[in-house]
Amino acid sequence: MDALPVIGIDVGGTKTLAAVVNRRGEVAEDITHPTDVSSQDALLAGLDKIVDDLREGRGIAALGFGVPSRVDQRSGRAVASVNIPLADVDFRDRMRERHGLPVGIENDANAATIGEWHAGAARGAQNVVMLTLGTGVGGGLILDGRPFRGTTGVGAELGHVVIGLDGPPCSCGGHGHLESYAAGPVADRAARELYGEGSGGRDLVERGSKGEPEAVEALAAIGRALGAGIASFVNVFEPEIVVIGGGFGTAGELLLGPAREVLAREGLEPARDTVRIMEAELGSYAGVIGAGMIAFEALDAE
Amino acid sequence: MDALPVIGIDVGGTKTLAAVVNRRGEVAEDITHPTDVSSQDALLAGLDKIVDDLREGRGIAALGFGVPSRVDQRSGRAVASVNIPLADVDFRDRMRERHGLPVGIENDANAATIGEWHAGAARGAQNVVMLTLGTGVGGGLILDGRPFRGTTGVGAELGHVVIGLDGPPCSCGGHGHLESYAAGPVADRAARELYGEGSGGRDLVERGSKGEPEAVEALAAIGRALGAGIASFVNVFEPEIVVIGGGFGTAGELLLGPAREVLAREGLEPARDTVRIMEAELGSYAGVIGAGMIAFEALDAE
Numbered sequence: 001m002d003a004l005p006v007i008g009i010d011v012g013g014t015k016t017l018a019a020v021v022n023r024r025g026e027v028a029e030d031i032t033h034p035t036d037v038s039s040q041d042a043l044l045a046g047l048d049k050i051v052d053d054l055r056e057g058r059g060i061a062a063l064g065f066g067v068p069s070r071v072d073q074r075s076g077r078a079v080a081s082v083n084i085p086l087a088d089v090d091f092r093d094r095m096r097e098r099h100g101l102p103v104g105i106e107n108d109a110n111a112a113t114i115g116e117w118h119a120g121a122a123r124g125a126q127n128v129v130m131l132t133l134g135t136g137v138g139g140g141l142i143l144d145g146r147p148f149r150g151t152t153g154v155g156a157e158l159g160h161v162v163i164g165l166d167g168p169p170c171s172c173g174g175h176g177h178l179e180s181y182a183a184g185p186v187a188d189r190a191a192r193e194l195y196g197e198g199s200g201g202r203d204l205v206e207r208g209s210k211g212e213p214e215a216v217e218a219l220a221a222i223g224r225a226l227g228a229g230i231a232s233f234v235n236v237f238e239p240e241i242v243v244i245g246g247g248f249g250t251a252g253e254l255l256l257g258p259a260r261e262v263l264a265r266e267g268l269e270p271a272r273d274t275v276r277i278m279e280a281e282l283g284s285y286a287g288v289i290g291a292g293m294i295a296f297e298a299l300d301a302e
Numbered sequence: 303m304d305a306l307p308v309i310g311i312d313v314g315g316t317k318t319l320a321a322v323v324n325r326r327g328e329v330a331e332d333i334t335h336p337t338d339v340s341s342q343d344a345l346l347a348g349l350d351k352i353v354d355d356l357r358e359g360r361g362i363a364a365l366g367f368g369v370p371s372r373v374d375q376r377s378g379r380a381v382a383s384v385n386i387p388l389a390d391v392d393f394r395d396r397m398r399e400r401h402g403l404p405v406g407i408e409n410d411a412n413a414a415t416i417g418e419w420h421a422g423a424a425r426g427a428q429n430v431v432m433l434t435l436g437t438g439v440g441g442g443l444i445l446d447g448r449p450f451r452g453t454t455g456v457g458a459e460l461g462h463v464v465i466g467l468d469g470p471p472c473s474c475g476g477h478g479h480l481e482s483y484a485a486g487p488v489a490d491r492a493a494r495e496l497y498g499e500g501s502g503g504r505d506l507v508e509r510g511s512k513g514e515p516e517a518v519e520a521l522a523a524i525g526r527a528l529g530a531g532i533a534s535f536v537n538v539f540e541p542e543i544v545v546i547g548g549g550f551g552t553a554g555e556l557l558l559g560p561a562r563e564v565l566a567r568e569g570l571e572p573a574r575d576t577v578r579i580m581e582a583e584l585g586s587y588a589g590v591i592g593a594g595m596i597a598f599e600a601l602d603a604e
Contacts, residue, residue: 079572126453127452127453127457139538141538143445143446143450144445144448144450146446148445148446148539149540150429150539150540150541150573151428151429151540151541151542151573151576152540152572152576153540154540154570154572154573155429155538155539155540155573156538157537157538157570158537158538160534160537160568160570161463161534161537161538162465162530162531162533162534162568163464163465163466163467164465164466164467165465165466165469165483165527165530167467172570173567174533174567174568174569174570175567175568176530177568181467225467228464228467228478229464231464231476232462232463232464232534235459235460235462235463236441236443236457236458236459236460236463236538237452237457238451238452238453238454238455238456238457239452239453240453265475265476265477266462266464266476266477266479267476268456268459268462268474268476270381270454270456271452271453271456271457274453274454
């Protein structure tokens with residue numbers, strides 16, 4: 001079985017990316033489908049069809065799923081989800097029975113982290129912090145050379161550390177969380193204030209890239225908050241690398257430059273000087289490659 | 303060798319506690335000496351004498367040291383210290399040569415965490431966050447059933463997460479770190495403001511225990527900041543238990559009550575509901591018992 005590839009499936013709120021992946025994290029074939037979010041049954045049936053299509057005429061050793069969900073790793077249960085109708089499902093058991101293969105399941109931010117660690121920016125590192133800046137701020141951790149998931153699997157919610165006491169409301173109901181300062185919607189709001197309704201974070205990044213001072217400063221303010229979060233994680237984990245991914249993470253140095261300045265001020269020696277802050281390398285493939293690695297993990301655990 | 307006990311030594315800025323400890327974390331005999339901080343040579347000679355005295359007439363399998371220092375675990379080097387003259391020393395090698403025994407060395411906050419995990423409040427847990435509230439805020443982590451130390455050993459500086467953007471200055475040069483809101487000196491300052499020069503955190507806790515409203519509220523404000531830090535760690539680690547120790551940690555529920563209220567608001571489900579927030583059990587013995595466990599770790603690695 002060892003030479004056979006696996007299928008990794010990254011389930012998003014609008015589309016699902018699935019790929020045939022080998023142990024080195026190389027993608028042989030991949031397909032993208034709209035995610036059917038009309039119901040849980042429709043969602044699961046859609047995933048079954050994707051797997052069946054990719055398996056056709058090919059030996060597959062295991063399946064790995066990255067889902068925008070709270071996952072209980074003890075049972076393989078998807079407890080609750082963001083943007084997709086998946087809740088209180090014995091996902092791992094259901095998929096194992098339906099497809100007759102070992103199945104791994106993982107929160108999507110954790111999957112992206114595992115992908116960047118196996119095949120992207122964090123290759124070879126023992127301690128990795130990953131932040132994905134999108135609609136929210138997702139996080140993942142590799143600690144002492146292993147993915148860290150918390151006691152039942154809901155760990156590494158790095159977007160929900162408090163960086164501003166009594167700060168702005170967070171999507172989770174909290175206040176002053178990293179997500180409420182550094183997620184994509186913060187850039188959208190800044191863009192609307194500067195350029196009127198209809199503008200968004202994409203405009204802000206585009207104008208910032210051209211050097212427009214207002215846009216540069218708006219992104220720098222977000223970058224400084226991001227830097228406070230990064231400094232916190234650097235002080236806690238002394239990681240070799242912090243990887244910044246996600247759609248809004250592509251703002252790159254417009255965020256990371258100011259973030260590094262704050263890290264220099266708030267980080268402890270020697271960790272602040274030895275850590276590398278890098279952009280993710282795998283882009284939208286991080287999750288699906290990570291899901292593939294989770295499939296191999298499930299295979300090896302059989 | 304396996305039945306022999308070890309010696310754990312907890313080196314503090316004013317006194318050093320050393321104890322003969324067995325594998326279960328039980329203390330057979332302990333001694334306390336003033337720490338000689340007149341010079342590095344005097345400090346090391348004082349530690350040698352403590353070890354020699356405790357070894358006399360008894361079989362000892364290994365030595366473990368908890369030091370208020372930044373420790374490079376790759377080399378066993380004490381890189382820099384707080385309150386004691388110990389810097390740029392090959393501590394582990396030096397002690398191993400001098401005493402002819404396996405030697406472990408660990409930052410004191412990590413040692414206290416390991417002590418509480420083996421023999422105190424966090425017994426049997428797989429994921430533990432410990433915060434020690436004293437002159438500063440120290441931290442330690444047990445993750446997936448193992449002490450977590452970061453890439454070179456300087457990890458788990460939990461007192462230096464940013465919880466207040468552009469907040470008050472921290473002893474480390476940063477701003478708005480947990481330590482700058484929740485360490486003992488913050489209580490000292492509040493006491494002086496309320497009761498005049500000469501008052502301190504001890505008075506504040508004493509008055510708070512009697513229910514004096516001003517003292518209760520001053521401690522509650524510190525507790526709420528502590529709660530923001532705890533919520534951050536709960537969201538990141540999904541730990542089974544958060545242990546609060548250190549001299550100022552004995553303020554107990556005066557801090558922990560308000561901290562729990564903030565955790566309920568800022569923590570994510572299910573972690574915020576499943577985690578237990580507890581006071582340390584071993585008091586001033588946590589560090590020396592942890593140092594003993596580090597000695598066994600060094601012995602087992604030989």
